[in-house]
Amino acid sequence: MEQDKSERYVKIIIPLEQDEDGYPPAGSERLWALQLEEGRYKVDNIPFFARDLALGDIVSAIPEQGAEEGVLRYQQVLQPSGHSTFRILVQDEDQVPEVCRLLEPLGCGIERSHLPRLIAIDIPPSVSLEAVREALAPGHAQERWEHEESCLGQPATEQGG
Template sequence: MEDNLVKVVLRLEEGEDVYVETPWATDLGDGRYRLENCPFYFYDLAYGDIFSAEYSEEEERLAFVKVLEPSGHKLVRIIFENPADEDGKEKEQLDSLVAMGCTYEGTNPKYICLDIPPEIELGKVTEYLISNELNWEHAAPSYDTLYPESE
């Protein structure tokens, strides 16, 4: 790994549930970092986004503060019924999304974070997800960011 890669804490609190993840980020200097992974739980942060982070005494490492410059990447999360790394419809569906130009990371073969590059329309991908009746969610931008009037 490069010398300027660091781990940064992303903390998401939903009621009594707390999710903590530590993706890789490139240290750009002056408290600025570029995300090099897809967040598995955190919202409104996508691959390539530039964000600020500060050392947290509580976390004992760098912790995310806020997005400074969105990269234009979008992120959706998919939960497949069956593992997407085995032959079957899930693998075919994931392969179709990759053929559209998306990339992905997975915590396991059923839970996939789909990175949608800036040149790919979010609507094209979500239309595919809906038409294939997949279980998915908006992550970056989040549903609440996309549809603030629905709260």
């Protein structure tokens, strides 16, 4: 019998540093996480703004003072998942489906932001970062989108050098 997972999910607040232009557009990001044990949580959605975090990372967090029950403050990554996180900003919102068609067949996960032109991409360890970069290159060269590599995991298939 499957256990009700909703009781084990929490929101983790990730503080963000804004640059001189006010990016990212918030002082923090809230990510869903699955509680593994007290103080240890598995990130369960793709970060849109937090750097050096990826889907599946095991992180530590503590209760956020003054916040509602189940809201925690991020401390650190305890165990990287090996996943990578890219962000794509398309010039025209109508290009979002094209980006999805390019990356989903490679095995990437995609989440759309509340900002209509922003997409967060999860790249599992089994997916080649170079294949993702190559898929994005034509649109980038044509200035239809920009991408940021915010967290680079260690793919299981990566060769040492």
